[in-house]
Amino acid sequence: MSIQAMNTAINNNRKLLPKRDKLKNRLGGYDPTKKTEYNLPKASSKQLRDLRKRLQLETKIWWIKAISLTSVLFGIMVYFFLKYA
Incomplete structure (x- = not known):
C-alpha cells in the first residue's frame, strides 16, 4: 500500500x-459518565439455591445429550469406515 x-x-x-x-x-x-441502573428483584437464599440446582441439572442434561450425540455420530463414522475401507 x-x-x-x-x-x-x-x-x-x-x-x-x-x-x-x-x-x-x-x-x-x-x-459516558452516566451509569445504568438496574431494578433487580430481591431473591431469597432458597430461590437462589433452587435456581442454582435447576441450572446445574440443565447443564448436566445438556452435557449428557452432547456426549451421547457425539458418541453415536462417532460410532456411525467408525462403522462406515470399517465397512467400506
Whole structure:
C-alpha cells in the first residue's frame, strides 16, 4: 500500500469524525459518565439455591445429550469406515 493511499484513508476517516459526533448527541445523547441502573428483584437464599440446582441439572442434561450425540455420530463414522475401507 502506498503512502498516498494511507494518507487518503486517514483523511477520509478524519472527515467522518464530526458526523459521528453529531449523531452521538441526537435523541437524548450519550453520556459516558452516566451509569445504568438496574431494578433487580430481591431473591431469597432458597430461590437462589433452587435456581442454582435447576441450572446445574440443565447443564448436566445438556452435557449428557452432547456426549451421547457425539458418541453415536462417532460410532456411525467408525462403522462406515470399517465397512467400506
